[in-house]
Amino acid sequence: MQVFGVEAHEEMLSSLRRLIRHRGLIQILVVRELKARYRGSVLGYLWSFINPLLLLIVYTIVFSVVLPGFRGIDLEPYALFLFCGLLPWTWFSSALLESANSLIAGGNLIKKVLFPAEILPIVAVLSNMCHFFFALPVLVLFLAFYARPLNVTELVWFPVVVLIQLILTLGLGLLLSALTVHFRDLRDLLGNLLTLWFFSTPIIYPMSMVPAGGKSVMDLNPFAHLAISYQEILFYEGPFGHWRWLLALGVASIAVFILGFALFDRLRDSFAEEV
Amino acid sequence: MSTAIEVQSVTKFYRRYSYRRQFATLKSALISGSLAQDLKPEERFTAVADVSLRIPQGSVFGIIGRNGSGKSTLLKLITGITKPTSGEVLVNGRISALIELGAGFHPEISGRENIFINGIMLGLSKEEILERFDEIVEFAELEAFIDAPVKTYSSGMYMRLGFAVAVHVDPDILIVDEVLAVGDEGFSLKCLDKFAEFKRRGKTILLVTHALGTVQRFCDEAVWLDEGMVRGYGDPRRVVHMYLSDIATAEEALLSAEDKKKLEATVTEEGSDDPATTEAPTQEGPPADMFRASEGRWGSGDVRIVEVSLENGDGPTHLFQSGDKMTVRMRVTTAQSVDDFVFGISIFNAEGVCCYGTNTNLEKLIPISMEGDGEVKLDIESLDLVEGTYKLDLAVHSREGRPYDYHRLLHTFRVKSQIKDVGIYRPRHDWGFSSNIRFKRSSDD
Numbered sequence: 001m002q003v004f005g006v007e008a009h010e011e012m013l014s015s016l017r018r019l020i021r022h023r024g025l026i027q028i029l030v031v032r033e034l035k036a037r038y039r040g041s042v043l044g045y046l047w048s049f050i051n052p053l054l055l056l057i058v059y060t061i062v063f064s065v066v067l068p069g070f071r072g073i074d075l076e077p078y079a080l081f082l083f084c085g086l087l088p089w090t091w092f093s094s095a096l097l098e099s100a101n102s103l104i105a106g107g108n109l110i111k112k113v114l115f116p117a118e119i120l121p122i123v124a125v126l127s128n129m130c131h132f133f134f135a136l137p138v139l140v141l142f143l144a145f146y147a148r149p150l151n152v153t154e155l156v157w158f159p160v161v162v163l164i165q166l167i168l169t170l171g172l173g174l175l176l177s178a179l180t181v182h183f184r185d186l187r188d189l190l191g192n193l194l195t196l197w198f199f200s201t202p203i204i205y206p207m208s209m210v211p212a213g214g215k216s217v218m219d220l221n222p223f224a225h226l227a228i229s230y231q232e233i234l235f236y237e238g239p240f241g242h243w244r245w246l247l248a249l250g251v252a253s254i255a256v257f258i259l260g261f262a263l264f265d266r267l268r269d270s271f272a273e274e275v
Numbered sequence: 276m277s278t279a280i281e282v283q284s285v286t287k288f289y290r291r292y293s294y295r296r297q298f299a300t301l302k303s304a305l306i307s308g309s310l311a312q313d314l315k316p317e318e319r320f321t322a323v324a325d326v327s328l329r330i331p332q333g334s335v336f337g338i339i340g341r342n343g344s345g346k347s348t349l350l351k352l353i354t355g356i357t358k359p360t361s362g363e364v365l366v367n368g369r370i371s372a373l374i375e376l377g378a379g380f381h382p383e384i385s386g387r388e389n390i391f392i393n394g395i396m397l398g399l400s401k402e403e404i405l406e407r408f409d410e411i412v413e414f415a416e417l418e419a420f421i422d423a424p425v426k427t428y429s430s431g432m433y434m435r436l437g438f439a440v441a442v443h444v445d446p447d448i449l450i451v452d453e454v455l456a457v458g459d460e461g462f463s464l465k466c467l468d469k470f471a472e473f474k475r476r477g478k479t480i481l482l483v484t485h486a487l488g489t490v491q492r493f494c495d496e497a498v499w500l501d502e503g504m505v506r507g508y509g510d511p512r513r514v515v516h517m518y519l520s521d522i523a524t525a526e527e528a529l530l531s532a533e534d535k536k537k538l539e540a541t542v543t544e545e546g547s548d549d550p551a552t553t554e555a556p557t558q559e560g561p562p563a564d565m566f567r568a569s570e571g572r573w574g575s576g577d578v579r580i581v582e583v584s585l586e587n588g589d590g591p592t593h594l595f596q597s598g599d600k601m602t603v604r605m606r607v608t609t610a611q612s613v614d615d616f617v618f619g620i621s622i623f624n625a626e627g628v629c630c631y632g633t634n635t636n637l638e639k640l641i642p643i644s645m646e647g648d649g650e651v652k653l654d655i656e657s658l659d660l661v662e663g664t665y666k667l668d669l670a671v672h673s674r675e676g677r678p679y680d681y682h683r684l685l686h687t688f689r690v691k692s693q694i695k696d697v698g699i700y701r702p703r704h705d706w707g708f709s710s711n712i713r714f715k716r717s718s719d720d
Contacts, residue, residue, distance in 0.1 A: 004355045004364040025395050032392055036383040039424070112378035113396060114354050272357045273289060 012265050018116060026119055026126065033127040048134035052090060056083055059204060075206060077146050083139055084234045085203030085227040088161075091132035092169055092223060093194045098124035099173030100180045100190050107275035117271050118264055121177035125169050129162075143234065154233045154240045161229045164250045168222060171257035178264040181274050203227050225249045278367060279448055279479040280330040280353055285362035287348055287503075288319040322348040324503040325362070330496070332367070333477040335470065337490040337497035337511055339518055345503040346483050350374040350450055353481070368447030368479070372397050375452055377437030382426035386417055389425050390440055397444040407443045414465070415439035435462055442469050449473060452483045467493065487515045523594055530593035530687050534583075537570060537685050570666075570685055574678035578616055578645070578671045582606040585688050597662065597692040597701060601655040605669060612646035616679065620653055621668040622660075623684060630660065630699045636674055659701045662692040 019026075038044045060079045075081050099121035103110060106120045143150065180186045201223045202210065210218055218224050225245045232240050323345045330336045338346050351357045352364055354374055373379070379396050380389045390411055394404040412421050415435040417428075425433065442449065451470075470480055470493065484490060490497050490511050497514040499507035506521070507514040584591045586602040595601055603620060619634030635642070667686040672678040708714070 004352065004358055004366070024401065025392075028392050028395055032381055032384055032388065035388070036381055039383045108375075109379055109396075111351075111356065112373055112375040114356050114372035115379075115396060269358050272351065 012262055015116075015118070015265055016261070019118060019122075022116055022119060026122060029119065029123045030126045030130065033123055034130055037127075045134070048131050049138050051131075052083075052087055052135040053138055055086060055090070059086065063204060080142050080146055080148070081206070081231065081235050082204060083142055084230045085201070087132060087135055087139060088165060088226060088230055089198060089201070089203055089223070090135075091128050092165065092226075093198065094131075095125040095128040095169050096172055096176060096194065097190060098128065100176040100187055102173075103177045103181050103271055104184075104187075104275050110271050110275055117268060118174060118261070121173040121264075122170060124177075125166070125173045129166060129169075139234070148235075149237065150234075151237075151239070157229065157233055157240050157243065157246070160250075161226060161233065161246065164246065164253050165226050167257050168226075168249070168253035171253060171260035174257075174260035174264045178260075178267045178271075181267070181271055197221075197223065201227055202231075206231075219245075222249055222252065277332045278329055278365075279332040279334075280328070280367070280370075280481070281365040282326055282328040282330075282349075282353065283363045283365070284325050284327050285323060285349075285352055285359045285364060286321065286325050287323040287345075287352060287357065288360045289322050289348075291318050291320050321503050323352065323359075323500075326500070326503070326505055327362075328498060328505075328508070330479060330481070332479055333474065334495040335474060335480045335482060335493055337494035337514075338481065338483045338500065339485070339487065339490055339497060339515065340500035340506075341522075344500040346500055347374065347452070348503075349500065350452060350481070350483060354450065366448065369398070370448040371441055371444060371446040371450050373441060374450055375437075376441055377433050380425050380433065380437070383424055385423060386412075386421045386425055386428070386436055389436070390421075393437075393440045394444065397440065397446075399444055411436075411439045411443045414443070414469075416462070431459065431462075438466065442473075446478075448479045448481065450481045450483075453485065487519070491515050526689065527593050530689065534593070534686055538572075538682075569683075571683050572681060572685060573683075574670075574672070574680040576680065577611075578607055578609045578613060578679040580605050580669060580671060580680045580682055581608050581648075583667075583669060583682070583686055585686070593688045595658050595688060595690050597658065597660060597690050597694075599658050601658045601688075603653045603655075603667070603669070605651045606648065607645075607651055607671060608648045609645055612644055614642060614644050615673045616642045616645055617670075617672055617674055618651050619668070619670045619672070623666045623668065624660075624699055625664045625666075628699055630665070632668070634670075642674075657703070658690065659703060660690045661696050661698055661701050662690055664689050 038047055041047060043050065056079060059082050063082075064078065102120040102124045103117060106117075109115050109120070110117050176186065176190065200218075201221055202218070207218070207224070207228055225242065226249070229240075229242050229246050232238075232242050326345075326349065328336075338349065340346050348357070351374060352359050353366065354370055354372060355364070355366075356374065373396075377393075379393045381392070384392075390408065391401070391404055394407075395401065399407075412418055415432075415438070417432060417436055420428065420432065425436075428436070438451075441451075451466075467489075470482075473480055482490070482494060494511040496509060497507075497511035498505055499514050499518045501521070507517040582605070584604045585593060586604065587595055587599045605618070607618075617634050617636040619632070619636075621632030622630045624630055665688055666684040667682075667688070668684060669682040669686065670678060671680050
């Protein structure tokens with residue numbers, strides 16, 4: 001017997017458990033998202049490779065031809081350096097933009113089908129993670145092209161960085177999606193905030209170019225630690241020295257996730273009425 | 276019989292949309308997780324008001340009511356898509372999780388993929404869907420199009436697929452919102468067959484529909500919602516009857532209000548407080564093209580039609596059953612005595628076709644005199660018109676056709692009929708058959 005009443009509030013843990021029960025649905029929705037995105041385009045899945053490549057070419061032209069003085073000294077090959085930060089950032093920013101919009105875009109589902117709403121922002125984050133994975137072979141090609149030596153013990157950290165980024169993105173995605181339902185302004189604000197965030201993160205410039213005063217501010221930027229970690233693992237030679245920061249970020253990311261999920265859970269009942 | 280769904284004095288408020296308090300409500304939502312409870316009465320809208328229902332297992336339960344009467348909100352509360360502001364809903368058994376067929380379909384991907392996604396959304400496993408896949412496609416009659424993107428489907432195909440998935444999820448409680456309206460005849464019959472099968476298997480069906488005949492024929496019980504409140508509950512025939520007579524009353528009020536408005540709109544501005552003089556025709560002559568003229572009023576005002584009423588046997592009304600007696604009553608007045616006058620009437624249907632027209636002159640009545648106030652009435656023994664909306668031309672003019680007061684299409688009445696025959700006129704008729712041709716009467720309605 002199910003009871004739907006005013007007081008029938010679920011605990012957050014049971015909501016999380018229900019999420020695990022729905023992993024089949026999440027999986028099939030991610031696949032649907034990937035299929036639907038390129039349906040009708042001539043190149044189809046190839047866009048997952050071509051998009052980051054084109055983006056890379058744009059930035060390489062800007063910082064090699066238009067603004068050559070901007071680059072740091074020790075950044076050869078610059079395209080590879082750029083790629084290490086740009087790929088994860090693309091995942092991060094498009095996941096946040098999409099999940100912020102996900103409840104409103106999926107309003108039909110929320111209003112008409114009994115459906116755990118958190119699946120929508122989660123699918124947005126996961127499908128963008130898939131695009132990130134699809135683009136990784138391009139990165140591998142770059143590494144092979146420049147014949148970069150890769151340290152296997154460093155590479156072990158790569159999945160850890162990805163996992164931490166995933167948890168952080170999920171937390172922020174849940175938070176933003178729930179707030180955007182009530183505050184539509186967030187959708188427009190978010191695009192600009194992300195642009196600001198992008199330029200305040202060592203992606204197009206190395207951390208070494210950040211002046212001493214900006215360094216402590218940079219330490220508060222979670223994505224800076226992710227970008228630095230990717231760069232240390234894939235670009236810079238030498239051992240992975242950023243792991244303490246990375247693990248601290250991991251703990252913070254879990255906190256963000258719990259906060260995001262709790263807020264989402266809190267506002268859950270209002271979605272069907274507000275979207 | 277055990278209970279499938281029990282709704283216990285459930286009330287649901289919605290927030291009336293205003294941006295002013297948006298921030299305050301967001302704050303309260305963040306703190307308490309609730310939005311509706313702490314709204315003041317002027318800021319909320321009552322979608323469902325203190326509704327209690329008990330739906331027994333294995334029954335077909337109909338929900339009827341006008342648009343915006345709270346039917347969909349009630350369904351959302353029963354499925355758990357929204358939570359009640361107060362009261363409780365108890366559901367016994369697996370309930371179908373969607374209140375609109377095809378709600379989860381993605382337009383860009385194929386029907387095949389959508390069946391899987393929709394099925395999983397509604398609680399099936401991949402294996403269960405594989406097992407039922409052919410049956411679903413066959414039921415939806417979409418074998419040829421199953422690999423085409425759903426955006427290329429017609430709305431009928433879309434609904435068929437949605438319905439096929441929903442019934443093959445095989446819930447204990449099936450919710451169907453207005454599916455019978457979109458399918459063609461054949462598919463509607465198939466749906467009804469499926470309902471019968473569900474019923475045989477002891478499953479509960481919750482049917483929201485405007486097809487009142489289906490409710491009467493198919494439902495064991497029905498509820499009529501009006502402005503969120505239960506206005507009728509129980510035997511479907513009785514509930515449908517109550518609903519229909521309420522609609523008729525509302526329609527009547529609407530028609531007479533419309534007529535009044537039209538008449539007022541044609542009254543001249545000039546004139547004094549004396550009501551008789553304000554009700555004068557607006558223009559002297561008729562529009563250039565009489566036959567294409569739209570509604571209006573004109574004439575010299577030598578004789579005026581002051582009031583018009585339509586009556587059936589029971590009194591003034593705007594609604595008639597085909598075959599009813601109809602009386603058109605006109606109160607007329609003239610300032611000085613006249614000896615040249617003709618009263619006329621025409622009935623137009625909604626397409627503007629004149630169904631019938633006559634006047635006193637055509638009927639060989641020669642006017643002698645008229646003075647002061649008087650009454651003219653035309654009795655129609657049997658209004659043999661097919662169902663539809665009709666408008667009247669009423670006029671008083673001279674024998675040469677100079678209008679005194681011409682009311683063009685200002686008076687509306689509606690004819691209802693159990694039999695949906697077509698045309699502009701229904702001759703009195705009877706069918707006869709030789710003994711080897713046999714019929715039986717349909718039990719509809």
